[in-house]
Amino acid sequence: GQQLNQSPQSMFIQEGEDVSMNCTSSSIFNTWLWYKQDPGEGPVLLIALYKAGELTSNGRLTAQFGITRKDSFLNISASIPSDVGIYFCAGHGSSNTGKLIFGQGTTLQVKP
Amino acid sequence: DAGVTQSPTHLIKTRGQQVTLRCSPKSGHDTVSWYQQALGQGPQFIFQYYEEEERQRGNFPDRFSGHQFPNYSSELNVNALLLGDSALYLCASSPTRGYGYTFGSGTRLTVV
Numbered sequence: 641g642q643q644l645n646q647s648p649q650s651m652f653i654q655e656g657e658d659v660s661m662n663c664t665s666s667s668i669f670n671t672w673l674w675y676k677q678d679p680g681e682g683p684v685l686l687i688a689l690y691k692a693g694e695l696t697s698n699g700r701l702t703a704q705f706g707i708t709r710k711d712s713f714l715n716i717s718a719s720i721p722s723d724v725g726i727y728f729c730a731g732h733g734s735s736n737t738g739k740l741i742f743g744q745g746t747t748l749q750v751k752p
Numbered sequence: 753d754a755g756v757t758q759s760p761t762h763l764i765k766t767r768g769q770q771v772t773l774r775c776s777p778k779s780g781h782d783t784v785s786w787y788q789q790a791l792g793q794g795p796q797f798i799f800q801y802y803e804e805e806e807r808q809r810g811n812f813p814d815r816f817s818g819h820q821f822p823n824y825s826s827e828l829n830v831n832a833l834l835l836g837d838s839a840l841y842l843c844a845s846s847p848t849r850g851y852g853y854t855f856g857s858g859t860r861l862t863v864v
Contacts, residue, residue: 681857738800
């Protein structure tokens with residue numbers, strides 16, 4: 641089945657640094673979504689991408705839908721301690737419009 | 753505006769027992785999806801309900817079943833529980849024609 645490979649698996653950075661994480665797939669995706677999950681909570685949607693090449697920002701977050709429709713990245717600028725959490729990429733494959741496929745997650749830790 | 757509500761928040765069951773988890777979707781949403789999230793993993797799609805019918809199903813055995821009620825709320829039932837069913841079970845709701853998935857905080861199921 642369709643899978644998403646997310647990297648890096650974890651990151652430990654200094655407050656104020658920029659962060660970049662990405663997601664790749666061997667097959668085409670119709671949408672790319674980026675979620676953040678805090679301990680004991682459900683995932684919260686950060687950015688949604690619907691078109692190949694689309695670049696979207698949400699505050700200090702920027703994400704892009706790859707031209708090939710097989711990848712996406714998320715950048716966080718000037719990280720702050722509350723950015724700590726697990727970030728997931730997710731998407732809808734070309735033939736499964738109802739099913740969201742998730743990556744394995746990137747755990748981000750920020751040192752004040 | 754209440755988001756997605758799940759109950760109970762935590763549950764401990766014995767191997768072989770049956771369990772029912774409940775979900776109330778966000779106001780204005782009529783589609784409900786269920787996901788299983790094992791520790792350290794991304795959520796895995798179980799199934800999706802729309803108009804009180806199962807519309808799509810992931811790779812889960814028949815021990816996992818569900819129901820959607822006329823008010824769009826939903827239940828997830830798991831029979832003959834196994835130790836491996838221990839996980840965070842997430843409910844996500846969305847509007848009919850949209851990808852705006854909103855997740856609940858989940859039910860933490862522990863099977864002993």
